[in-house]
Amino acid sequence: MRIILLGAPGAGKGTQAQFIMENYGVPQISTGDMLRAAIKEGSELGQKVKAVMDGGQLVSDELIIELVKDRVKKEDCAKGFLLDGFPRTIPQADAMKENGIDVDFVLEFDVPDEEIVKRMSGRRVHAASGRVYHTVYNPPKVEGKDNETGEDLSIRADDVEATVRKRLGIYHDQTAPLIAYYGKEAEAGNSKYVTFDGTQAVDAVSKQLAELLG
Ligand code: AP5
Ligand code: ZN
Helix, strand or coil, rough: CCCEEEEEECHHHHHHHHHHHHHCCCCCCEEEHHHHHHHHHCHHHHHHHHHHHHHHHHCCHHHHEEEEEEEECCCCHCCCCECCCCCCCCHHHHHHHHHCCCEEEEEEECCCCHHHHHHHEEEEEEECCCCCEEECCCCCCCCCCCCCCEEEECCCCCHHHHHHHHHHHHHHHHHHHHHHHHHHHHCCCCEEEEEEEECCCHHHHHHHHHHHHH
């Protein structure tokens, strides 16, 4: 099963990726998590992208395409994968096609901007695993601690309101055109395209996903 999760920052891609990974056994490929891990390691890649990410801008297509091309070749992707945060520009989607990376499903989460701004202020993350929480909508069992490891949760550097609004602007300009792009792909029979109402509760969205994926 090869899946793309599409949606604005904060639409719930990472949250539902966790559900799909746990229930369908496909690895999550989150370009955002990969880049944040590189920053934490202090690698050359991390040093290159830190300022861009903290400012809420997109990293260059070339860099991201190389990252994903290498990642999907790994053994754990043989039976499928879940792309979270990629592609997010038309050139990235074109590069997938050029490299023969097909997908079965494109799943879009639709959430209005104002709801997203509210959500991001309460987001807490376990950076090492990519697990995502919300202080009100999806709280951890123990405040400020990851459910699995008990380690401290943190706030992402790009979750400041002004940066969230900038990321939303970039989403509408550069990523939202992929909705029409993958709509056409679906009409051509290349993949299925399904939109979910991402304003529903986390469990309600997961339930609809399970109905679709079987
Ligand atoms: P990335 O990490 O991909 O961030 P993003 O796309 O902005 O998405 P988010 O992770 O912010 O949101 P999400 O949809 O995963 O929401 P979540 O589930 O966490 O990218 C970060 C940066 O990396 C980019 O800005 C860019 O610089 C760079 N980058 C990455 N990929 C790139 C690419 N392909 N090209 C170029 N640059 C790239 O949920 C958010 C919050 O809401 C959480 O608190 C959660 O608990 C809560 N929540 C989730 N679902 C619900 C619900 N149904 N009801 C209530 N609350 C909910
Ligand atoms: Zn995410």
